[in-house]
Amino acid sequence: MFIRASALVCIAGVACNFATPSPAPGQARKNSKDGLEYVWIPAGKFTMGCSPGDGECIDEEKPPHPVTITRGFWLGKTEVTVAAYKRFAKATHKDAETSDDPNLPMVDVSWDDATGYCGWAGMRLPTEAEWEYAARANTTGPRYGPLDAVAWHYYNCGGKRHPVGEKQPNAWGLYDMLGNVWEWVADWFGSYQQKAEIDPAGPFRAKYRTVRGGSWFDYQKAARASSRNTFDESDHSDRFGFRCAGAALK
Helix, strand or coil: CCCCCCCEEEECCEEEEECCCCCCCCCEEECCCCCCEEEEECCEEEEECCCCCCCCCCHHHCCCEEEEECCCEEEECCCCEHHHHHHHHHHHCCCCCCCCCCCCECCCCCHHHHHHHHHHCCCECCCHHHHHHHHHCCCCCCCCCCHHHHCCCCCCCCCCCCCCCCCCCCCCCCCCCCCCCEEEEEEECCCCCCCCEECCCCCCCCCCEEEECCCCCCCHHHCCCCCEEEECCCCCCCCEECCCEECCCC
């Protein structure tokens, strides 16, 4: 008889062990610390970098190379919102004065601000590889759906960012992975190698940090799964936001 990983496994003369099942891909749970929903991203393999047939791909996205993500993780269902960041600011006595719609993605945050928030929430910033793997959600094209259906960009945003979750999600239930605001990731920015990688984390040290996904202010070519950009970790802008990742939720 086949026994699921979640079942009780016993061997004669040996104490029984309970194996903890992994959540289903795309399963969502709330983080009690920041009040946001997080989605389970399963372990797996994908090709990172330029998508097949993508005529907008640039040198910084080359060469495409195989990557293995060996451990599943939770990732914010949406970008961190103004409401959630205010919760963090109140708890940590940080300045977050804004009258913005609470459902807008939080912006004008540096890499350090984003890292501080994720740490407070019991999480971390995703690696660049984790981010792209989650954005693709087992798709191989430049985008996980029709551009205007999934992303806010320069030509459809009306000159501003929009509340999270208004566009269609990807297959794992993640919203706004493309467009709306660039998202800080954990990695320093570095060149890709042709070799296969396992859980890559970027260079040990470099000049700039990495952001992914494009923004409301950028043209359509930035709203692609392989799109990447660089900024100083102290930079902040109304085009920069973030979402958190982690192995467990509070």
